[in-house]
Amino acid sequence: MLGIRRLTSDDAETYRAVRLEGLRLHPEAFGASYETEVEQPLDFFANRLTNSTVFGAFEADTLLGVAGHFAPTSLKERHKATLFGMYVRDTARGRGVGQMLVEAVVADAAAQFESILLTVATANDGARRLYERCGFETYGIEPRSLKVDGVYYDEALMYRRLDG
Numbered sequence: 001m002l003g004i005r006r007l008t009s010d011d012a013e014t015y016r017a018v019r020l021e022g023l024r025l026h027p028e029a030f031g032a033s034y035e036t037e038v039e040q041p042l043d044f045f046a047n048r049l050t051n052s053t054v055f056g057a058f059e060a061d062t063l064l065g066v067a068g069h070f071a072p073t074s075l076k077e078r079h080k081a082t083l084f085g086m087y088v089r090d091t092a093r094g095r096g097v098g099q100m101l102v103e104a105v106v107a108d109a110a111a112q113f114e115s116i117l118l119t120v121a122t123a124n125d126g127a128r129r130l131y132e133r134c135g136f137e138t139y140g141i142e143p144r145s146l147k148v149d150g151v152y153y154d155e156a157l158m159y160r161r162l163d164g
């Protein structure tokens with residue numbers, strides 16, 4: 001039975017393992033890098049679970065995937081959330097876990113924000129389809145947004161209104 005719940009600092013260890021797996025296996029899918037986060041103490045991950053909102057998808061006690069949202073610090077941008085850290089473990093894909101996570105993030109963000117933004121590599125067709133299914137639209141492309149081991153990746157900028 002699949003379930004989604006918000007992660008707390010008590011989940012830091014499991015979250016860290018899944019987060020680092022995603023960064024290591026899919027460097028082109030995230031702005032953050034494995035090399036930087038693997039050096040961080042457990043508190044870094046516990047603080048992220050406190051300072052931003054991260055949901056986990058579980059089957060029994062096994063964490064299958066994660067996604068979250070955070071708010072900008074600038075006063076003039078506090079109506080906008082950003083979806084970040086979307087990752088579903090390889091063995092759990094193609095079962096709707098990604099969609100459940102995006103829907104949980106969107107529903108939670110809708111209670112506090114007017115819109116939600118994200119970035120996704122233009123070549124990541126599966127993730128782009130997932131976001132489109134969840135109501136996100138592409139409003140631009142940033143050429144050469146990420147550079148990983150000398151290779152450039154364009155990113156699609158996506159947006160969804162949350163206020164009706």
Ligand SMILES: CC(C)(COP(=O)(O)OP(=O)(O)OC[C@H]1O[C@@H](n2cnc3c(N)ncnc32)[C@H](O)[C@@H]1OP(=O)(O)O)[C@@H](O)C(=O)NCCC(=O)NCCS
Nearest residue numbers: 026029086087088093094095096097098099120126127129
């Ligand atoms: C992108 C990602 C999060 C998708 O996660 P997921 O759990 O596989 O997502 P879903 O299961 O909701 O959707 C994936 C596909 O399975 C299909 N699907 C969902 N439930 C299904 C079911 N019960 N039976 C059959 N197919 C199903 C969906 O229709 C979708 O099909 P599509 O790819 O043809 O559009 C995952 O592949 C991932 O973590 N990739 C690596 C990291 C990454 O790219 N992150 C995004 C950064 S922006």
